[in-house]
Amino acid sequence: RGVPDSFLDTLERVPKSELKDTDDDVCAICSERFLSDPFPLVVRLPCGAGGRGHRFDLECVGAWLRVNSTYVL
Numbered sequence: 001r002g003v004p005d006s007f008l009d010t011l012e013r014v015p016k017s018e019l020k021d022t023d024d025d026v027c028a029i030c031s032e033r034f035l036s037d038p039f040p041l042v043v044r045l046p047c048g049a050g051g052r053g054h055r056f057d058l059e060c061v062g063a064w065l066r067v068n069s070t071y072v073l
Contacts (some may be wrong), residue, residue, distance in 0.1 A: 002066040011043040014055055029060035029072060047071060 014034075019025055019042065021035045027042075034040045034057070043061060044053040056072070064072045 001069060003069055005066075008043075008058070008062050008065065011045065011058070011061075012053075014042040014044050016040060025055075027057040027060050028054050029056055029064065032057070045071070 016035075019034045019040060021033060023033070025035070026033050034042050034055070037057075041058040042055050043058045044055050045061065046053050061072060
């Protein structure tokens with residue numbers, strides 16, 4: 001069973017100003033550049049190397065977390 005929508009509401013949002021238009025700045029699920037969307041909604045999950053976390057399109061990670069309560073990577 002996945003997480004409730006209220007959990008998704010608590011995920012840290014990444015400001016557009018922190019995003020870069022590079023091949024390295026992509027969603028870890030769909031591999032799309034965040035800035036290919038004029039209004040990106042990017043969240044950071046609190047895990048990953050160096051404590052920086054991984055960033056995802058909320059639409060992608062939200063669909064995963066609604067079904068699975070485990071980390072996507």
